[in-house]
Amino acid sequence: MTIQDFDAAMTRAAGRPRYLGGAGAAAADPRRLAANLAAIDAEIDAPAPGVLARILSRLGVGEGTVPLVTATPALRRSWIVAVTVAVLFALSAANSNTGDGVDRIVVFLTLAPLIPLVGVALAFGPRVDPTHDVALAAPIDGFRLFLIRALTVVGASTLALVIVSLLVPSGGVHRVAWLLPAVAATTVTMALSTRFDPRVAAATVAVGWLVIVTVAVSATDAAATFGATMQVLSLFVTGGGAVGLFRRRRRLDVMSDR
Amino acid sequence: MTAPTVAVDSIIHCYGARPALSISRLVFEGGSTAVLGPNGSGKSTLLRLLATVAELQEGTIRVDGLDPTDQLQRTAIRRRIGYVAQHDGFPTRMRVDAFCDYVGALKEIDSARLRRRWTTWALDQVGLSSVAHDRIGSLSGGMQRRLSIAQALLGNPDLLILDEPLAGLDAERRAEIANLFVTLAESVTIVCATHHAEELATLCHRVVVVDGGRPVFVGTPGSLAARAEGRVWETTTAVPAAVSRAIGPGRFRCVAHAVPAGESPVPPSVADGYLAVVHP
Numbered sequence: 223m224t225i226q227d228f229d230a231a232m233t234r235a236a237g238r239p240r241y242l243g244g245a246g247a248a249a250a251d252p253r254r255l256a257a258n259l260a261a262i263d264a265e266i267d268a269p270a271p272g273v274l275a276r277i278l279s280r281l282g283v284g285e286g287t288v289p290l291v292t293a294t295p296a297l298r299r300s301w302i303v304a305v306t307v308a309v310l311f312a313l314s315a316a317n318s319n320t321g322d323g324v325d326r327i328v329v330f331l332t333l334a335p336l337i338p339l340v341g342v343a344l345a346f347g348p349r350v351d352p353t354h355d356v357a358l359a360a361p362i363d364g365f366r367l368f369l370i371r372a373l374t375v376v377g378a379s380t381l382a383l384v385i386v387s388l389l390v391p392s393g394g395v396h397r398v399a400w401l402l403p404a405v406a407a408t409t410v411t412m413a414l415s416t417r418f419d420p421r422v423a424a425a426t427v428a429v430g431w432l433v434i435v436t437v438a439v440s441a442t443d444a445a446a447t448f449g450a451t452m453q454v455l456s457l458f459v460t461g462g463g464a465v466g467l468f469r470r471r472r473r474l475d476v477m478s479d480r
Numbered sequence: 481m482t483a484p485t486v487a488v489d490s491i492i493h494c495y496g497a498r499p500a501l502s503i504s505r506l507v508f509e510g511g512s513t514a515v516l517g518p519n520g521s522g523k524s525t526l527l528r529l530l531a532t533v534a535e536l537q538e539g540t541i542r543v544d545g546l547d548p549t550d551q552l553q554r555t556a557i558r559r560r561i562g563y564v565a566q567h568d569g570f571p572t573r574m575r576v577d578a579f580c581d582y583v584g585a586l587k588e589i590d591s592a593r594l595r596r597r598w599t600t601w602a603l604d605q606v607g608l609s610s611v612a613h614d615r616i617g618s619l620s621g622g623m624q625r626r627l628s629i630a631q632a633l634l635g636n637p638d639l640l641i642l643d644e645p646l647a648g649l650d651a652e653r654r655a656e657i658a659n660l661f662v663t664l665a666e667s668v669t670i671v672c673a674t675h676h677a678e679e680l681a682t683l684c685h686r687v688v689v690v691d692g693g694r695p696v697f698v699g700t701p702g703s704l705a706a707r708a709e710g711r712v713w714e715t716t717t718a719v720p721a722a723v724s725r726a727i728g729p730g731r732f733r734c735v736a737h738a739v740p741a742g743e744s745p746v747p748p749s750v751a752d753g754y755l756a757v758v759h760p
Binding site: 293355367 | 532554570581582
């Protein structure tokens with residue numbers, strides 16, 4: 223997309239050639255001049271970019287990507303509410319447990335990986351995104367848009383969870399044992415979102431995760447449940463989810479009629 | 481770049497077990513085409529298929545030879561499309577100009593400055609410049625409809641697919657959008673579903689009438705009107721045996737197989753022709 227394309231549209235709007243011609247001298251179309259003046263006004267009147275947009279620009283995020291990131295919270299403010307409620311619930315549950323330190327952390331470690339799923343479930347899809355059809359008819363790569371949105375919400379919720387982790391009263395190194403399971407659950411949810419509605423995918427993964435943790439905790443202690451085996455398994459699941467997501471990424475370009 | 485030709489062949493589209501659309505052959509070749517039809521006749525399904533928003537189930541669509549089922553070709557088609565969906569969907573807390581900026585980014589306009597120029601131009605085209613910094617949720621339904629049209633104009637599309645673009649607009653705005661429509665139709669291909677047979681279909685180069693998921697008429701607005709030749713009359717009471725519509729206090733315009741004895745036929749309009757086609 224270039225200035226020439228823009229000029230072509232100006233010409234089209236005027237319904238006549240851009241230059242009126244005559245004796246070899248090209249006179250500018252008044253409509254085009256008006257459009258240019260309007261463009262200058264737009265530059266002068268343009269609201270200052272928001273804080274997030276400025277931060278992203280300083281981090282080197284491209285001009286074409288910044289609106290896609292900054293629009294995500296505006297599109298789905300509901301996920302912020304959902305994440306906040308979930309984080310508060312996890313924190314409350316972790317602090318209200320009367321067991322020893324490791325037991326307290328189990329509640330948090332069980333719930334924390336589910337929180338990014340809420341964001342993914344509400345960030346993309348025909349039933350939760352009011353602009354889904356507009357985005358679908360646009361040339362942007364559906365996989366890229368999905369990744370941008372998912373990374374935006376997962377990044378925000380992960381940041382919130384890291385802060386919450388520091389507030390959990392005990393648990394030592396286990397306080398961050400939710401991270402790899404969260405990445406695995408999110409990746410699998412994203413992969414399943416290429417086939418199912420993202421909300422269904424997130425709910426399925428959440429139920430699966432809760433079943434696994436419940437069975438594991440009943441069979442062993444918390445330290446073992448979220449220990450090295452769980453972390454290694456999470457890495458494998460993440461790899462499998464990533465492969466599945468990549469292989470089915472093109473479905474994200476046409477996921478309208480499901 | 482010339483206005484694209486869109487060819488539809490042997491399409492069958494179903495929602496579950498319910499068939500929604502069945503078209504053997506339809507070509508949209510430059511200029512403007514109005515798609516008329518009763519509610520549920522398949523107009524929006526056809527437009528969603530043309531816009532590559534709905535997935536093709538059976539048959540083929542080609543946009544200047546490009547196949548929307550192929551990923552690369554679909555992207556090439558989408559670079560040429562401006563689409564107004566039947567129902568407006570907006571993030572209502574977003575500002576009008578920020579929304580256009582967002583859609584501009586979706587349309588691969590990478591330069592922020594260029595997106596602002598497009599935004600300014602598109603909002604001016606639909607008369608929304610004065611509310612550019614307002615939140616979308618504060619706009620009336622008609623203004624939101626115009627915003628839908630504005631976003632479709634971003635990025636210089638040469639195939640405009642507009643589903644009920646005049647819905648919810650007042651008379652003045654309908655006239656403005658119709659004027660814009662006529663101007664754009666000189667250089668782009670427009671396919672437009674509408675219920676405004678007189679206001680919009682009359683302005684189009686071609687009319688397609690869809691009924692029961694099938695095209696039952698393809699031709700010019702004049703030839704559609706001609707379908708009701710000798711079948712239209714005006715009277716003071718609604719006639720149960722005819723399709724009657726009120727046109728003023730105590731005045732009805734009727735369309736039937738023939739003008740009854742004692743009544744005088746009147747010149748048919750496009751709307752009369754449409755009624756004659758869907759009520760043969």
